[in-house]
Amino acid sequence: MNPQVLAVARAARAASRQLAAIEPLRRDQALQAMAAAIEGAHQPILEANALDIAAAVSAGRSAALVxxxxxxxxxxxxxxxSVREIAELPDPLGAAEWQPARADGLQIGRIRAPLGVIAMIYEARPNVTIDAAALCLKSGNAAILRGGSEAVHSNRALIAVVGQALAAVGLPAAAVSALPSTDRSELLDLLKLDSDVDLVIPRGGEGLIRFVAEHSRIPVIRHYKGVCHLYVAASAEHDTAVRLLIDGKTSRPGVCNALETLLVDAxxxxxxxxxxxxxxRARGVELRACAQSIGWLPGALPATPEDWDAEYLDLVLAVRIVDGLDAALAHIAAHGSLHTEVIATREEAQATRFMREVDASAVMWNASSRFNDGGALGLGAEIGISTTKIHAYGPMGLESLTTRKWLVRGQGNLRHPIPG
Amino acid sequence: MNPQVLAVARAARAASRQLAAIEPLRRDQALQAMAAAIEGAHQPILEANALDIAAAVSAGRSAALVxxxxxxxxxxxxxxxSVREIAELPDPLGAAEWQPARADGLQIGRIRAPLGVIAMIYEARPNVTIDAAALCLKSGNAAILRGGSEAVHSNRALIAVVGQALAAVGLPAAAVSALPSTDRSELLDLLKLDSDVDLVIPRGGEGLIRFVAEHSRIPVIRHYKGVCHLYVAASAEHDTAVRLLIDGKTSRPGVCNALETLLVDAxxxxxxxxxxxxxxRARGVELRACAQSIGWLPGALPATPEDWDAEYLDLVLAVRIVDGLDAALAHIAAHGSLHTEVIATREEAQATRFMREVDASAVMWNASSRFNDGGALGLGAEIGISTTKIHAYGPMGLESLTTRKWLVRGQGNLRHPIPG
Structure with missing residues (x-):
């Protein structure tokens, strides 16, 4: 165990207790200070970012990564x-909710509390540093941030700016901290500290997420890939279905709620x-078609078994003919990724079955897959889209960074009367 | 990977899809059939149990284990x-809850869904086999049960009885299954199957729980020990505080919501x-006292640093004098186990701070620690008490075996209008 990693985690734990105890107004003040500090520090942040960009370019990294x-x-x-918008959202902790008093005078309530310490593990995007810091602070959590090595200078500069903002409002610097370096051994040490860290959220490629899930003793909320299907049922309105296909596949092909596979009823x-x-064809989408459909799809390539599990994140679509709703459900059960599934149909009974039986964080009926998103679903802010079914399934808003504890208020109430 | 373990998990996954699709009434019929099957099979169950008892006795296992x-x-x-009572509880899945339609006609809703496949890892008590099977079935989940080697014959007999009940109502046997053996290697293989199993719940000693948490790639809900404190504030009513101490320490010392440490304001x-x-003294409780308190506690032993972290589960109590609420909070932050904490005070402001700042699944004000229990808090049934803060914190009722998925119902609604 690297003693510096342990020190970071212990300091974050101590800071989390302070954050849980202060008034919500002070957390919002910290966020306003953070926004102002970012605005006042363009120069050092952009200078640090230029070092990362230069290193990425000279290492021949892809244009997308740069x-x-x-x-x-x-x-x-x-x-x-965006930090100011987060500051203006309602306090996710709120007040205690009490049930009516019981006959014996006992009152039972529940109150939202911060999780405590949240570790965010992510890759190249330095904006995640600020998003994660702001969402954790708003919900009363301390954050330990571990960005990718490509962004090391940018992240260091951004965390320094956050530190200035915390100091300006009298909160501990350890409320938002980083691991000493981006060495994998430090990450492995962090993932062992299950009494100091309450939750790990990895964001990035599947390799990173699997690595974290495999090595963490701390609970992990994962977001694997989105292999999203549109099932066009026998009774679908064709125009609606085509529009759902266009929006789902082409409005932003690189995101996880984009469509990857079209299932068409025979x-x-x-x-x-x-x-x-x-x-x-009009939108430049390449098709990979099953043997039964390829005849209707001029220019399509024959699909291979790998196509049914592929997250293309590109203008490519797999197409398969299925024999009714049960076959569509079976295909999705075998190849879906628990992310987003869509049915186009005019029959309510069919839609109801699809919505109940499909295992996905969001199920759409005659609506685009692209609506599975914290903003579109009204959550106000989003820290990721979970495909883990426990704690949060789908877009994670501020509430998913909290827990609920029980409160019991009595007048000396006991479980067992004391004899004598 | 043991192919039999993989086959068990895959069959459970397939069964979970059937369970999620059927009407709640059929799950309740399965539970009624299970209760009847237990009643009709006393003889084979007790014969199998006698083999386990004989083996435990001849191996010199403790009377408590036997x-x-x-x-x-x-x-x-x-x-x-208890199986019949679970059958009669309300359906934890329930109906979809829809928000009012938005201006664009989109309707957003949420519905509870089963988690899917739940693995229960437990130790000697064979009744957990039936409790876990019943709670998982009621909530539409398939269960994979892995009891302790001491109970292998009893568990096999109980699972056979459950299998008869499932067959009688036409549900697949794989809805409730066991690993082929109690070999640790099979457990390790199971814990790798994060696409076939959705949640692992270990119940038992701390060693078992740590082993599962360390090796699992599947999300784990843990219940570590309960080191529960009673803080007697300066303004506490003494009679109330003594009664809370008696109930918390002596009404059932072997359970996790029993008190272990008394903190008394200086x-x-x-x-x-x-x-x-x-x-x-009147109840035979041994005291382990800090240096400041020992003079007032005739017969007490001096406490060692280990006493502050001990879960005695016995008639032993650690006692420490603390200098005000902040010192009490600091002691609990350092030594508490996130389980249950109690304050005795007449001052509301103090109680409010304690309830907000203490990190525990339940915080009691002038009420016994023993109320942190699914039955006492009105959950109807309990599968354990979580000290993991994500998903479920505190007693886990049927709802904690479910997730919520988003439903979106549109009329061809798109995220981005299609040009042209």
Whole structure:
């Protein structure tokens, strides 16, 4: 165990107790100070970011990675604005909720409390540093941030800015801290500290998430990939289904709530597939089709078994004909990723079965897969989309960074009367 | 990977999909059939249990273990009755809850769904086999049960009885299954199967729970020990505080919500400690006292640092004088186990601070620690008391075996309008 890692975790634990005890107003003041500090520190942040960009470019990293890494004045302004928006959200802890008193005078209540210490493990995007710090602070949690090595200078500069804001409002620097370095051995040590850290949230590629899940003794909320399906039922309105396909596949193909596979009921394949093919062709989408559908899809490639499990994150769509709702459900059970599933149908009974039986964090009926998102579902802010079914399933808002404890208020009430 | 373990998990996954799809009435029928099957199979169950008892006795196991292992006609009758009570509880899945439609016609709702497959890892008590099977079935989950090697014959007989009940109502045997053996290697294989198993609940000693938490890739809800404190504040009513101490320490010392440490405010130590000492002496409780308190506690032993972290589960109490509420909070932060904490005070402001700042699944004000229990808090049934803060904190009722998924119902609603 690296003693510096242990010291970071212990200091975060101590800071978490202070954060849980203060008034919500002071947490909001810290967030306002954080936004102001970001606005006042464009120069040092952008200088640090330039070092990361230069290192990534000279290491020949992809243009996509360099773009994820890059900060500029606009991105910093929007980061500060998002921190202010978080400050203005309602307090996720709120007041105790009491049940009516029982006959014996006992009152039972529950109150939301911060989880305590949350470790965020992420990759190249330095804006996660600020988002995670702000969401954890708003909910009364201390944060331990472990970004990717590509963003090490940017993250160090951003955490220094957060530290200034915390100091300005008299909160401990350990409320938001980083591991001493991005060495994997430090991460492994952190993941052992289950009495000092309450939750680990890994955000990034599947490899990172599996690594964290495999090595952590601390509870982990995972967000694996999104292999999202649109099932076009026999009674679907074809125009609606085509529009759901276009929005789901092409409005932002690189995100996890984008569609990856189209399942078409055999009864309407001959009518629907040509419409789908035309809409996809017009938008440059490559098709990977099953043997039964390929004849209706000019230019499509034959799908291989790997296509049914692929998260393309690109303008590629797998297409399969299925024989009714049960076959669609079986395909999704075998290949779905617990993320988002869509049915296009005019039959309520079918939609009800689909919504009940599909195992996914969000199930859409005649609505786009792209609505599975904290903002679209009204959560106000989002720290990720969980495909772990415990604690939070789907978009994680501020409430998912809290727990509920029981309160019991009595007048000396006992479980067992004392004889004599 | 043992192929038999994988087969058990895959079959449980398939069964879980059937359980999630059926009407609640059929799950209740399965529970009624289970209760009847237990009542009709006293003889084979007790014969199997006798083999386990004989093995434990001849291996020189403790009388306490042999007692936990033992089934008799009364215990079987009460097991069957508890299964019937679970059948009669309300359906924990319930109906979808819809928000009012948005301006764009989109309706957003949430519905409770089973977690899927739950693995219960436990030790000697064979009644856990039936309790866990019944709670998982009621909530629409498939269960994989892995009891202790001491109870292997009893558990096999009980699972056979459950299997008869499932067959009688046409549900798959894999809805409730066991690992092929109690080999630790099979448990380790099971704990790797994070796509087939949704949650692991270990119940038993701290060693078992730590072993599971360390090796599992599947989310784990833990229940470590209960080191519960009673803090007697300066303004406490002494008679109330003594009664809370008696109930908390002596009504059932072997359970996790029993008191282990008494913290007494320095301002009232001279008055309160003699009362506490007399009440404890009269009930045969051994005291382990800090240097400041020992003078008021005739016969007490000096406490060592280990006493502050001890879960005695016995008629032993640690006693410490603390200098005000902050010192009490600091002691509990350092030595508490996130289980149950109690304050005796007449001052509401003090109680409010204690309830907010103490990190514990239940915080009691002038009420006994023994109320932290699923039955006492109105949950109807309990599968354990979680000291993990995510998903469930405190007593876990049926609801904690479910998740909530999002439902979105539209009329072809899209995130981004399609141009043209």
């Amino acid at each position: 773009d994820r890494l890059r900060l500029d004045a606009n991105r910093l302004r929007s980061l500060a604005a 009864a309407v394949a001959a009518d629907f597939l040509p419409l789908a093919a035309a809409a996809m | 007692d936990r292992l033992r089934l008799d006609a009364n215990r079987l009758r009460s097991l069957a009755a 301002a009232v130590a001279a008055d309160f400690l003699p009362l506490a000492a007399a009440a404890m």
